[in-house]
Amino acid sequence: MKSAKISEAVVRRLPIYLQVLNELHIREIQTVSSQELGVKLDLNPAQIRKDLAYFGEFGRKGIGYDVLYLIEKIRQILKLNQTIKVALVGAGNLGRALCNYNKYSKDNMQITAVFDVHPEKIGTDINNLVVQPMSELEKVVAEQKIRIGIITVPAHEAQNVANQFITVGVEGILNFAPAILRVPDEVRIHNADFTRELLSLAYYLNHEGDVSDDSAVD
Amino acid sequence: MKSAKISEAVVRRLPIYLQVLNELHIREIQTVSSQELGVKLDLNPAQIRKDLAYFGEFGRKGIGYDVLYLIEKIRQILKLNQTIKVALVGAGNLGRALCNYNKYSKDNMQITAVFDVHPEKIGTDINNLVVQPMSELEKVVAEQKIRIGIITVPAHEAQNVANQFITVGVEGILNFAPAILRVPDEVRIHNADFTRELLSLAYYLNHEGDVSDDSAVD
DNA sequence: TAGATTGTTAATCGATTAACAATC
DNA sequence: TAGATTGTTAATCGATTAACAATC
Known part of the structure; x- marks a missing residue:
């Protein structure tokens, strides 16, 4: 099955x-039409039907x-019918927030190990x-069969952490640092850098704001 | 200028x-070509040139x-040549993380007020x-001319908070809750729900994982 | 049967890429 | 001048939408 890209x-x-x-x-609610989903999500019903039809009837x-x-089918497609283990590097506020989030999620994704580069953080406790x-890192990733790495370190440390994740054989990386990371083709990287969302949001604000236009260049 | 959508x-x-x-x-580095940017970002140089050309030469x-x-020009386009004030609702771990982030950013976006629905959080301190x-909310948004709202509350409270943001006249919302929010057309909403990124990342993992396929349905 | 809704093909729309004249 | 690189038009590619036969 699942032939076409x-x-x-x-x-x-x-x-x-x-x-x-x-x-x-x-x-x-037991049954839903593409029509109803479309209304809820502001998407064309034909698109929803087509999306789903890629994977089966x-x-x-x-x-x-x-x-x-x-639900069951989409979970299968997303490979969530197995527990996927995740390691997180960067035990700061954001890292702590994500670990907490974790325990409420029933999506079979689990952060099972937390790391930090700074000695003073080592040994502290985050959500058990x-x-x-x-x-x-290497030992734990191998032992626990960790497949995804989350990066919640400052931007200037992010590439270094990514490299270490790659070395130990992580298959996917979720990067929260506001930095552009280089990874080999076989490793999938997704960006969750919220500053991007925030900055692009600014573009769509109405123009009224008091633009003091202090551009030094011309 | 800026005519075409x-x-x-x-x-x-x-x-x-x-x-x-x-x-x-x-x-x-003082000068860069679209070629060089393309290599860094894995984008087609023509695309970069075209993107920029929408806004000027x-x-x-x-x-x-x-x-x-x-840099200056893009900041102008994104309306970052003015200080845009932001309010955050949800003083949990994630909210705290974002507020901290805040102080390092020189992007002229500033979280200037924090709110919470839970009495026990009121009066506590987050990053000053x-x-x-x-x-x-209404009073502070008006007084401080806050234009963007950030939602970092649990999913079931998110729509309620969004409604309040809309009522007080916020122009854009950045939503971190894993929920689909309904907003009127004139309010721009961006999603920063990292669970989406994490779940779609799972799709791209290699198949090897020990799929115990415990699907109850058929 | 009549109404509803899927899965899918064909049509449309929009975004990306190639190509090149202009020019630094 | 020769080489490099932009801005932009035209060509290509891919994604979205419309339409409809199949069928519950």
Whole structure:
């Protein structure tokens, strides 16, 4: 199956579908149409149907999609029907926030190890995980079969941490640092740098703001 | 000028350009070509030139782009040549992390007020800001001319907070909660929900993982 | 049966890339 | 002048949307 290359745009919509479907499930709604999903998500129903059809025939003509069944299918597509272990480097505020987040998530993604480069952080406790030194990274990743690395260190340390993740054989990296990281093709990197979202948001503000235009250049 | 509607894809690349340019500036590099930027960012040079050309003629034929000048121009485009004030609701770990982040940023975006719905958080201190009750939101937003709202509350409270932001006239919202929020057309909403990035990252992992395939449905 | 809705093909739309004249 | 690189037009590519037969 899964023959044709699926576009990134499609893959990025799957977690969104999953989110709405989970909400529907909680509200005990059993069936949903692409039409209804489209309204909720501001997406074209044809697009939703097409996205899902890349992976199989999940719906029933004249009826729609069974919510629980579709949840299960999307989870399978995203490989969430197994527990995926995650290591986090950078035990600062953000790292702590993510670890906490973790325990509420039932998505079978689990942060199971936390590391930091700074000696004073080593040994401290975060959400029942003890912060370990980077020297332990290789051993722990191998032992726990960790497949994803999260980077929550300052920008200037990010590439260095990424390199270490790559060396120890992590398959995917989620980077929170506001830096452009170089990784080999076989490692997938996603950026969760919120400053990008914040800056692009600024573009869409109305123009009224008191622009004091202090541009030195011309 | 700025006549044609600029596509979202273009706007989302601007902060990335800004990031590389800032790095180049720190390294005291004065001029850069679209070719060089392309290599750094894994983007087609023609695309970079085209993106920038939507906003003006910033480069010099045969030479390239002056780094400092281009930084200034992109900052103008993103409206960062003014201080944009931001309010944050949700004084949890993530909220605290963002406030801290804040002080290092020189992007003229500033979190100037923090709120929380829970009484026990009110009055506590976050990075020199006192957490205020939601009842103060309207007054503070008006007084400080706050234009962007950040949501760092749990998913089930997010829509409620968004509604309050909308009521008090915020122009843009950055949502960190893993929830789909409904906002009117005139309010811009960007999502910084990292679970989406994490789940789509899982899709790209290699297949090897021990899939115990415990799917109950068929 | 009539109404609803899927899966899918074809049409449209938009974004990326190639190519090149202009020019530093 | 020769080499480099922009800004921009035209060509290509890919993603979204419309339309509809199949079918519940």
